[in-house]
Amino acid sequence: MSTSSPEIPKNFDPNEVEDRLYRQWESNGYFHARTDTGSRPFCIVIPPPNVTGVLHIGHALDHGLQDVLARFKRMQGYATLWLPGMDHAGIATQNVVERELRSQGLSRHDLGREKFVERVWEWKHLYGNRIGQQMRRLGASCDWSRERFTMDEGLSRAVRKVFVDLYDEGLIYRGNRIINWCPRCETALSDIEVDHSEHEGRLDRFRYELEDGSSSVTVATTRLETMLGDTAIAVHPADERYAAIVGKWVVHPFSGRRLQIIADDAVDPEFGTGAVKITPAHDLNDFEMAERHGLEKVNILDTKAQVNSEGGSFEGMDRYVAREAIAGKLTELGLYENRSPHSYAIGRCSRCHTIVEPWLSDQWFVKMQPLAEPAIAAVQEHRTRFHPARWTNYYVNWLQSIRDWCISRQLWWGHRIPVWYCDNGHTFACMEDPTACPECATEKIVQDADVLDTWFSSQLWPFSTLGWPEQTEDLKTFYPTSVLVTGYEIIHLWVARMMMSGLRFMDDVPFEWVYVHGIVRDAEGRKMSKSIGNVIDPLELVDQYGADALRFTLIEHATGQDVFLSTEWVSGSRNFVNKMWNAARFALTQGGRAQVGPLPPRDRMELSDRWILSRLARAVTEVTERLDSFEVSVAARAVYEFIWSEFCDWYIEAVKLRLSSDDTQAAEDARSVLVHVLDQAMRLAHPVMPFVTEEIWRMLPIEREEPTIMLSAWPVPEPEWSDTPAEEDFVRIQQAVSALRSFRSEYGIDPKIRLRPLVTSADSDVLEAVSRDAGLICRLAGLDELRAVPSLEGDAGARLLTGGIELLVPLEGLIDLGAERERLAKLVDKANIEIRKIEKKLDNPGFIGKAPQEVVAEQRRRLGEERSKVDKLQVQLEVLNSLPGPGEGPA
RNA sequence: GGGCGUAUAGCUCAGGGGGAGAGCGCUUCCUUGACACGGAAGAGGUCCGAGGUUCAAAUCCUCGUACGCCCACCA
Secondary structure, three states: OOOOOOOOOOOOOHHHHHHHHHHHHHHOOOOOOOOOOOOOEEEEEOOOOEOOOOOOHHHHHHHHHHHHHHHHHHHOOOEEEEEOEEEOOHHHHHHHHHHHHHHOOOOHHHHOHHHHHHHHHHHHHHHOOHHHHHHHHOOOOOOHHHOEEOOOHHHHHHHHHHHHHHHHOOOEEEEEEEEEEEOOOOEEEOHHHEEEEEEEEEEEEEEEEEOOOOOEEEEEEOOHHHHHHOOEEEEOOOOHHHHHHOOOEEEOOOOOOEEEEEEOOOOOOOOOOOEEEEOOOOOHHHHHHHHHHOOOOOOOEOOOOEEOHHHHHHOOOEHHHHHHHHHHHHHHOOOEEEEEEEEEEEEEEOOOOOEOEEEEEEEEEEOOHHHHHHHHHHHHOOOOEEEOOOHHHHHHHHHHOOOOEEOEEOOOOOOEOOEEEEOOOOEEEOOOOOOOOOOOOOOOEEEOOOEEOHHHHHOOHHHHOOOOOOOOHHHHHHOOEEEEEEEHHHHHHHHHHHHHHHHHHOOOOOEEEEEEEOOEEOOOOOEOOOOOOOOOOHHHHHHHHOHHHHHHHHHHOOOOOOEEOOHHHHHHHHHHHHHHHHHHHHHHHHHOOOOOOOOOOHHHOOHHHHHHHHHHHHHHHHHHHHHHOOOHHHHHHHHHHHHHHHHHHHHHHHHHHHHOOOOHHHHHHHHHHHHHHHHHHHHHHOOOOHHHHHHHHHHOOOOOOOOOHHHOOOOOOOHHHOOHHHHHHHHHHHHHHHHHHHHHHHOOOOOOOOEOOEEEOOOHHHHHHHHHOHHHHHHHHOEOOOEEOOOOOOOOEEEEEEOOEEEEEEOOOOOOHHHHHHHHHHHHHHHHHHHHHHHHHHHOHHHHHHOOHHHHHHHHHHHHHHHHHHHHHHHHHHHHHOOOOOOOOOO
16 A cells, blocks of 8 residues: 555646546536436526626536536436626616727727627627636636627527517507616616716705796705796695685796796695795606696706706806806806705716716607516416515515516617618518518618617517527426526626516416525625726636636525625635545555455444444435525535534544554455545535536546536435444544543643553443454554443542543653643533523423423433433542642652 | 614624534744745634524514614694
């Protein structure tokens, strides 16, 4: 047997291993999902990252979780598909390419629509696959042969069909309404593309004079410039202050327009002056009021939020320049009254953070309520379930208060709206590009210039990626998908919409489960952002610690709460990876490379073998159950506990003795158990740490049914592995060893001094078991010998009590008697506290009567144990007290 | 204005109706043949507060406090 094996390095080197293994996995087609095996399907579609994006730490968590589930189910024999892909990300991508153009002094208008879109495609082909390459570095087991992009031909067909169907049904309509307008991107935005934040602004007050000159009315506004588009003044119907002037008219000081004073319940008499200026083209409330009262809607801003010709002398000014100019002009006219600080929420474009303007324009909308109702019902009927369940309410509440969705965008990059207008005023939507109007046959037709909101295509992702509207094998096999894994921030943006479209077009929910995870933040709990400069690059962590270490760290902390990532954790995980590596190195260098046979029969097994197999059975059950219920962090910890605290700390130490035994059968049996457990442990750890487990697994001297651990069978415990008596016996050994080590440490006894304690137990079976494994205790606790005796006579030794056994360590002048007395007295105190606690419980008749019998029995057992501990300790104290003082200790 | 989450060891966090846990940090010891990215032994918690349910509450319920997050068209 070789004593060292130079070809296995002491430290695991992830950089050497990861790339090599991943390429093998990919080129051997291990990620490829088959539809012809008859196995049960398991499918996850990736939340498609933006094509402009680079992998950030949030992706690492999201993808890590998906990969854990995919690898787990694949090993369990499911036909597993993890489908990757990317989103064309309309505004974001267009912005990136426009920025690039600008650096060359060009705008998209210089190129024209067609050339610009070509340019974006070029960009996509050049840079669009960065995330795919980065995902490979993390070990993502995606089926790259099925990679999809929302602008692919097939997915575009799906988008078109959905639009046309909804249009024909009347669920898509065109309307002149208030939408959120980004003056920088020059496009409409949906409500959820607007981020709201508190803004320290001001409230301006000014006066409108009544037409008849009799009096005036003062209004308050945070957006003074909108007064250019005022078409009425509103007050509350019950407001006494204004009752006399309701129905009268004021005159606009700049345009001369007449504005009527109207009464409407929507006015809050408590706010400002109780009189509101009404600007229907620039405020949603005002718009609705205008609809009720038939008011004129005057749009005063252009697409860049500059004042248009409706603004008279203010034309051409930016909205904020106009605000000050108007304040000045009103002051000149003596109409301006005052201003006060006022904080309120403003909306910003979620892409470029420009303040959005509520703006009246012609846009396309989807009527949401008829789609939302089935989506609510599906979740209430548990056809789709959320984990954790609390997100159910969030989802339902959002859908219940949903408003129509503005889907048109004034962009060039995206799915063009498949609607045409003819010269004779007809409008139609169709699947194939038309050459003439279907109603009047004129060939003078023009397509709508706008494109669709990016989310219009992403909402179809669970079925468009599987081939819909074609009835493909993939679609039949994998829809509905099994789990959608995502952060909670896009439940409303994306999950709800997929539910609605899936139910409408596939007549079934898109996924059985929605597994919602938290956001990765920095160690202080702040969101990572480029402006704070606290962004952690996952690939730097991979370079430094390895992909397995990063994955383990993120999975271990994926408890449903946000993850406050500290890089120190990653180095801890790296240590764990290395620990596994060295456990394997031990098995191979100390055990040899010859193939092991099957597990030895139980009667040839030692206690430690039966113990580790029993613990393995528990670990397998625990990890499997936890993964099945999405408690991935608990599963990861269970793997960690088993491998480090049980297999490495105890089993490897226990087996060393036998591995080098002269008894070749015993040595071979030990090696067999060692390698088998290692094999199973690697499989358990593989979903979380794919690289190191594969590398180790391939080195193991075992018979393999598959060339890769990826496709090896997920562990299922053999019934005979479970062995409670072995666990109980082994716990006693652990306790004895710990007690002896603790004793030695407490007294600072040199590790080189070999102790020779005596051991006994009131239970003869226990004593027999202990003496059978005395050799193991000696090795682990550094003893010369451990002699089993029927009872411990009152010797001048230190008495250690653990579980069911008693140890007596002869003092032999090693320790201070006074110190030993103190130690024992402390133990007595501690035991007495426990005794009182347990007695109190047992004295309670309610406890005896109502608590389960096992619980009562357990308390009685513990009481007995503590009492006998006190008895024995007191006997020992008396012995010590009867001895001569320090310096006169026994020879 | 609504809704949600979290309060457990110095720090970061798991767990969870019946003996308080991990990692990191700290103290002491150990270069013992897998591993110093390691081993051993320790110190360190009225499990936020107050009520309630229960034989039993750190755990379940209610209220409160603190912090955090999300949603929202108050001019």
